[in-house]
Amino acid sequence: MITTINPADGTTLATYQAMTPAQIEQAVVQGSAAAAAWGRTPVENRLEALTRLAGHLRSESARLAALITAEMGKPIKEAEGEIEKSAVTAEYYAANGGAILADEEVPVDGVRAWVAYEPVGLVLAVMPWNFPAWQVFRFAVPTLAAGNGVLLKHSPNVTGFALELEKVFVEAGFGEHLVTTLVVDEPEVPATIEGLIADDRIAAVTLTGSNRAGAAVGAAAGRASKRSVLELGGSDAFVVLADADLEAAAAAAVRARFANSGQSCVCAKRFIVEAAVADEFIDRFVLGVKALAVGDPTDREVAVGPLARDDLRAVLQRQVDESVAAGAVLVAGGGNIDGPGYYFEPTVLTGTAPGMPAFDEETFGPLAAVAVAADVEEAITLANATQYGLGLSIWTGSPSRGVEVARQITSGAAFVNAVVASDPRLPFGGTKRSGYGRELAAVGIREFTNTRTYWVA
Structure with a gap:
């Protein structure tokens, strides 16, 4: 069981049943199938969904911000700002994603050559509690625009908001199971995440969190030869x-x-x-x-x-x-x-x-x-x-x-x-023990794509 606490007064907010291994397996099966179908969806249709998402976030801002404040104590004006920033990001990629993902012709004598940015599949995201909405949307929006699916393991103290996020995407017109929230009992998280990274149906992984968690995820991704993005601590x-x-x-x-x-x-x-x-x-x-x-x-x-x-x-x-x-x-x-x-x-x-x-x-x-x-x-x-x-x-x-x-x-x-x-509009990420890889801007949407070369004689 996972219990969320209001940090402003220490009272219990809600209790959630953790998923069983069978339920997690079902989430992977459904998420993988949804990601494959989404990857075949024309880019313009994917970007239209982002415009709907921005509008839906704004219409639900008061409710979502209040839940952020209740679960992790963020001042309400900042919580509302977090939702608005997420909506702005959806609009940015709706307007610019097509150009960023477009094929890039390369002049080569005697052949037609180009570079394509193609979806990779289902991406696992391990996210922290301090920005329950923004941390997820700044990864998920470009990742979905690129044609991938999202498997989200959020922090346990914002479980209520994590489950709402899944609903938000469906209500905005994204397909069922394209964004799935995993509710994992805390002692089982390390083994569960390691097992998911090793699973062939998971294409890549991103984590925002502590250096300890980042080291574990980075090592697991290395063993599986999978792409990873780590946004870790800062001073x-x-x-x-x-x-x-x-x-x-x-x-x-x-x-x-x-x-x-x-x-x-x-x-x-x-x-x-x-x-x-x-x-x-x-x-x-x-x-x-x-x-x-x-x-x-x-x-x-x-x-x-x-x-x-x-x-x-x-x-x-x-x-x-x-x-x-x-x-x-x-x-x-x-x-x-x-x-x-x-x-x-x-x-x-x-x-x-x-x-x-x-x-x-x-x-x-x-x-x-x-x-x-x-x-x-x-x-x-x-x-x-x-x-x-x-x-x-x-x-x-x-x-x-x-x-x-x-x-x-x-x-x-x-x-x-x-x-x-x-x-x-600008890449975000760190160096040294603050991690590697970038989110946002053009590089952020391309982090989880297959940069593919075409050569046609």
Whole structure:
């Protein structure tokens, strides 16, 4: 049995019966057949379905957002934004998928040659709880546009929403079994996922989640010689140079760290500031953090809700305590908020450095680590002092200088004078221990296609 809990008050929401092995087998059989039929459907028909999906998401936004907030505690305005972003992504691929997937003629003397992007079949997706809709749609929309089917294993604490997702696709006019949600008992997940990856009816696998889970899925995909995309942890640097607009940078830093209550792989986590402006930046940043409204995520004025699970608070508390013991200075927050629900104070540590958990580890919650760099060269060194490489944000009065600095720091994306974000028009993914492969844009829709060469004499 799987039980979902409201993290705002700790009450039980619902209980679900896990699937039996026979039911999982049936889901694979039906999903494989549906994917094969969908792959034979003309591209224009597949893209029309995406337009219907966008409209359906908007018509159901209030209901779907409320379920996200209930199951994982996301502030309601952010939950609504997640649904809207998913609808925008469906519209992007409806408008552009045809051109991206079109055959590409290659000039070769005496023959006709071209490259085609053809569907691969049924794709397994292992998805996390922190963006219950967006994480799924940013993978599923281009994957379906390419002609594939989806077998979804979502996080257990958002099981209700995962089951709703399956209905959403059917209600939008996609075929039965084209998107199937698996409800798997937690102790059985590793063996079940490994078995599915090895199954010849599964063409590829994608995972967004922890490095431990990513290592297991990547290894299983390697043994099966199957394509995989991994979007894993992050410890993004937010670099503030001495010539930056500090008011804008500090305001952006608050948004960059505490969106989704800090529970995002692409949240800024390490704030690296040149010494010449460190005091002023820290003062502005801390004032902004202390002004954040914390509380009931259904309240539209609340900016920071609860963490999704109680065990996440314990991890965050350890990271704070061990960092302080190693020399970091606690200047805001620092612990649990008394009362029902899984709330943690928006927290800022200064004086952090490599060797401290708040700097070295991924911090998944409302905890910001500030480090001071003597100059630009040390800022670059500190930004690179991580095992992760997902996003990077640089703040400077000279955009060209920001790009020059960004080229010296390893990441999957670099934003200058802007907060790191995903956009359907641009590839999204990481380097180093943040994973490999890309979602979104042209490369995202082609990740799960067979790039096939044709040569006709």
